[in-house]
Amino acid sequence: AQSVTQLGSHVSVSEGALVLLRCNYSSSVPPYLFWYVQYPNQGLQLLLKYTTGATLVKGINGFEAEFKKSETSFHLTKPSAHMSDAAEYFCAVSDPDSSYKLIFGSGTRLLVRP
Amino acid sequence: EPEVTQTPSHQVTQMGQEVILRCVPISNHLYFYWYRQILGQKVEFLVSFYNNEISEKSEIFDDQFSVERPDGSNFTLKIRSTKLEDSAMYFCASSTSGIHEQYFGPGTRLTVT
Numbered sequence: 205a206q207s208v209t210q211l212g213s214h215v216s217v218s219e220g221a222l223v224l225l226r227c228n229y230s231s232s233v234p235p236y237l238f239w240y241v242q243y244p245n246q247g248l249q250l251l252l253k254y255t256t257g258a259t260l261v262k263g264i265n266g267f268e269a270e271f272k273k274s275e276t277s278f279h280l281t282k283p284s285a286h287m288s289d290a291a292e293y294f295c296a297v298s299d300p301d302s303s304y305k306l307i308f309g310s311g312t313r314l315l316v317r318p
Numbered sequence: 319e320p321e322v323t324q325t326p327s328h329q330v331t332q333m334g335q336e337v338i339l340r341c342v343p344i345s346n347h348l349y350f351y352w353y354r355q356i357l358g359q360k361v362e363f364l365v366s367f368y369n370n371e372i373s374e375k376s377e378i379f380d381d382q383f384s385v386e387r388p389d390g391s392n393f394t395l396k397i398r399s400t401k402l403e404d405s406a407m408y409f410c411a412s413s414t415s416g417i418h419e420q421y422f423g424p425g426t427r428l429t430v431t
Binding site for chain 1: 362366419425
């Protein structure tokens with residue numbers, strides 16, 4: 205069965221600092237991988253996705269993630285944090301053999317200090 | 319930009335009552351999903367729906383739950399007899415195809431008292 209592990213339920217960075225949110229997945233088939241962001245009292249917004257092709261994917265708001273098959277990782281990064289990045293971030297994996305449902309990690313709350 | 323909409327935004331109901339949560343997916347999408355998020359926990363898959371039938375359901379989606387696409391636009395989740403543990407945020411999502419990203423609605427917060 206597929207699963208997603210996000211290390212760190214809370215990550216705190218200073219404004220302007222590097223953001224690194226970790227995601228490891230388990231999948232028996234080539235996965236499709238996603239990062240979603242959830243702002244307070246809102247739904248889930250897609251940040252970026254990996255399906256095939258280039259392993260470094262760029263998303264909205266300056267975020268990017270790299271698919272590393274050997275490490276079964278899909279970590280999310282942003283070179284310089286902004287106060288508006290404060291939110292909850294969810295990594296998810298989709299199984300093409302299983303209705304493409306999304307399996308989510310437990311989420312990482314990003315706090316940005318001024 | 320097209321978006322998934324959900325109504326109501328918040329529903330309070332008493333234990334044992336039936337509730338229907340409504341979703342309007344993006345118009346050209348073919349795959350539909352319901353997820354739920356209990357407060358402080360991860361988002362969990364409930365059910366997927368394609369070609370007017372359920373394609374997969376989770377263990378959570380027992381006989382108390384049902385989904386329907388009554389017309390060309392709405393997609394509903396019915397809980398027949400609500401329990402306290404059904405209190406959660408329920409998200410609807412849709413996509414054009416399986417490999418494409420799912421677009422989520424803003425959610426319906428269900429509170430069962």
